[in-house]
Amino acid sequence: MSLSCGLLPVLDLDDSEHEYEMSEYEGAKARWCPGCGDHSVLTAVQRLLAAEQLIPDQTMFVSGIGCSSRFPHYLKTYGFHGLHGRALPVATGIKLHRPELNVFVVMGDGDCTSIGAGHWVHALRYNMDMTVMLLDNNIYGLTKMQTSPTTPQGFKSNTQPRGSWLPPMNPIEIALGITNTSFVAQTAEWVPAHLYATLRAAYHHKGFSFVRILQRCPVFTPQVFQKAVQDPSRITMMVHDDGVVAPELDKIYTSQVHHDPHDLAAARAMAEQTDKIHLGLFYKDASKPRYEETRRVAPHTPAERVALLDKELDKYAV
C-alpha cells in the first residue's frame, strides 16, 4: 500500500485483523537500574498501547535527556530522543505537522521543570492533544545526584551537600496555574493499577494530558516516598466517575476524597495541601481549545500553490 498523506488529514486506519500483543510494543531491553520506577511506567505504557491497540507505526514517543528519556528506545514505536529539556518543542512540531499521529512525551523532573520549564509552561497553554508524563524522582540521576527543582528541602546532593536550600517546586500547582491547561493528574509508580488507570484517562483526554508520576530512584532517592509506599494512609485518592477510576484500590487506599475534576478552584486548593500526597485527576476540561485544531489549514496541491503564488507576485508587479 502506498499512501500519500500530503493531502490527507488523517492516516488510514490499519484495517487488518492483526491484534497487537504487549510484547509487540517492546523495543530494546531496558537498561535502567533494577528497582527504578521507570520500569513500572514502561510496563504501564506497554499495557496501555496494547489495550488501545495503537498502531506502532502511527505512534510517537518524544523524550528529552535523562534516565527517563531513554524511554522511547525501549518501545517499538517511532521515537525521538532529543535534547535535555526540549522534548516539548519537538512534540509540538510533530503534532502541528502530523496531527493524526498518537504523540506521547516522556520527561524527567530536571528535564521538564528546570531546563525545559519555559517550554512546559507554554505547552500547557498550547493544549495540543498529547499524553505527557513527568517521571519525577526528585533528583538528577543520569548526571549522578544533583538537586532538581522537586528535590525535598534539606535533601543532601552533590551540588547542595548541606541540604537543598529551597522548598521544592510543586509541578501540579504550576500546571493548574497555566491558562488553558486542560488535564492535570498525579499518580505513583508503586501503585501500578492507579498508574495504568491514570495513563489511560490521560490518553483518552483530547488535549495536553499532563501526568506527574511520583517515583523513587533506587540509587539516589530510595527514601523520598518510602513512608507513603509503606503506609497507604499517607496517600489520599481523589475519586470521581470522570476521574481516575481504579476501584480495585479502594480496600488499600481508604483515605479518599471525592473531587470533581471540573472544579479548578478545588483542584488548586487540593494541590496546595502538601501534608498528604494526592493521587488522581486534579483537573480536566475537554472544551479547552487545542492549538493544532485552531491552526489547522486546508492542504494545497503544488499546482494550486503555484497558481496562487503567481497571483500573489502580481501584487508586487512594477
Place this chain on the structure above:
Amino acid sequence: MSAASSSATSAPAPPKVLRVSEHTVEIVSDSGEGAQKCAQIFAAVSAKMGNGVWTVELIPAEIQPPPRVPEGASGNRVRVGEHAVTNWGDRTNLVIAFNEQVLLARHRLDALADDAVLLVEDKWARSDDPEIVVAWTAAMKELSSRPYRIVPVAMEDECLTIVDNPKKGKNMFALGILARIYGRDMDRVREQIAYTFRKKSEEMYAQNVSLLELGYAWAEDNIDFRVEIPTHEADKQLVVMNGNEALALGAIASGMELCAMYPITPATSVSHLLSEVFERFGGMVHQAEDEIAAVGVAIGASYSGKVAFTVTSGPGLALKTEFIGLAIMTEVPLVLVNVQRGGPSTGLPTKVEQSDLLAALFAATGDAPHIVMAPATIEECFHIMVTARRLAETFRAVVMVLSDANLATGVTPFPKPVLDERWQAAPLDLAPVREGQTAYGWDPKTGLTQRIIPGQPGGMYTLTGLSHDERSKVAYSSGIHQHSSAMRSRKLAVLSSLLTPPPVYGPEKGDLLVVGWGSTKGAIEEAVDRARAEGIKVSSTHLRFLSPLEPGLKKIFAGFKKVVTVEINYSDEIGDPYVTDENRRRGQLAFLLRAATLVDVDCWTRVPGEPLRPGSILEAIRGRTPRGGTA
C-alpha cells in the same frame, strides 16, 4: 492640472535641466512622519516608469525616539538610475528633511554629496521656542562647512492652506516636490497613492492628492532646476520587493509549510508577510515561546514530514545552536534563515553586518557539517529558499541561509519568478519501508540516505542525538563514530562536487581579485567597474556557497597577483598598535579562504552600520593596486 503647461506661464525663468544617468534622493524625518511612505511611492513610480531603483530604509533603533534629535533620523534613501541599480551608492544628491536635526544626522554620517540640494522645513527657524531657534542656527552653521545648497521650505505653512493638521500629509507635499523635480508621471503617482492607502478612506485619498498637487505646484514656482534620468521600458515583467519579502515568498514557492520563529530584528518581517498570507497556501507561521523552541518545532515538523524552516538574527542563532547540532547529528533536514545584523550580542539590531559567517559555519559543538549559503541580491533571496529546501531534503542536511539587513530592507525590482511545481516538496510518501531499509542506511560512497518518517509501516526506530549506528541504535564504539562522522561529512564533499566554480566578474587575470559574499555584490561590482575605467586591473568574484566552499577557487586566485575580500565585518588593520601579520584578526571570509586555499588572502572590511559604499570599496582597490592606465 498639467505640470508642463502651467510652469511655462507662471515661472519667471524656465528651470535648469540636469540630465544625469542616476541621482540619489533621501527623505528624512522623525519617526512616524511618513517619510517612508513618501519614498516608497516615489521609488515605485520610478520603477514603473522604467528606471532602475534601489531603496534603503534609514531606521532608528527605537520605535519612537524623541523628536528633533539626530539619532532619531528615519526615512529612506532612493537611488534612481537609467539602468538597473544594485546598491545604495555613495552619497545623496537631494534631500527633503522635515527638520534640521535629522538632516544634521545625515551630514555627520557623511551621507550627503558636497553639492547636494537640501530642502528643509524652515518653520523651526521661526519657532516661539528659543531653544529650537538656537538649535536651527547652530545646525545651519554646521552644515555650512560644506558647499551644500540649502533650500528652506515652509512645508507646514503651505500644507495649512488646505489641511488643518499639516503633520499628517506633509509627506505628500514632499512627494509632490519630488514628482516635479524628477518629472514623475503624475497619473502613476496618484495611482500609487491610491494603492498605498487602499485601506484608508476616499477623503484621505483626495486629501493626499491635493497635498501632492500643492507640493508639485510649489516646486514649479520655487525650484529652479529639474533632474532628468532617462527611462527604459522593461522587456520583462518585473516585481519589486525587499529581501525579507522575497525570502517569505520563496519559502512558499519551495513548498515548505511551516515557519517557526520568535520575534527578532531584522528577521521578523519575513514572518509578518507569511503570517498574512501563508495559510492561504496551506502553510502556517508558528510564533514559538523562544528561539530554542522555534527551531525545535521546525525540527519536529521536518522530522515528521516536510522540511520546515525557522528565521532568526544573530542572537537567535546563538540560542539555537544545540538544536542545530541535533539536526545535523540525526540528519533531520532543516532550513534556517539568519538575517544578519551588527554584533556581537545585541549589537546593532537594525543595521547591516556580515559578522555571523563563522558563527554560522561553526554554530554547533562537535564536528557538525552543514550547508551555508548566502543570497547576493534581493532576487536571489527568493530563489535561494527553493534551493535550500531541496538541498536540505536531498542531503538530509541543515541548510543555513545568511541574508542581512541590507537585503532585508533594500527594495529593488527584479524579473517576476517563473514558478515551477517541481520546486515544491513532494507529498509525503508513507509507503512501508523497504526490506532492509534502516534509519541511516548510508551509501558508503556518498553518505546519502533515504529517511524514514513516522507513519511508514515497519519503519519504527528511535532517533537519537547520541552516537548511533545505521539502525539508529546507540553506539559508543570508536569505529561506528568514525564511520558515521565520515558519512555526515561526505555529503558536503558530494555537494561540492556538483557545484561549478563561481564566475569571475571581469578578466580572469589581473593585479587584484576582490572576493565577496552576500549583499555586497552590487557595490563591489560597481567599484570594480569604476576601477577598471581608471585602468586598474581588477576583477571580482562572489560566493553563494560558504559551506561547502565553491570549487575552483585556488585556480581562480592563481590568475591574480593579490586576492582581497571585501566584507561588512571587523578586521584588524596592519599598522594598528600590536597588530602584526601573524596575529592580525582578518575578515571572516578571508579567514575561511586562507584556511581552504593556503593563499595569502588579504581583506578590507568595515563595520559602519550601513551598507558599503562603492566609492569606499574603490578607494580600497586603489590602495591595493598599482595605478594603471595612463595615470
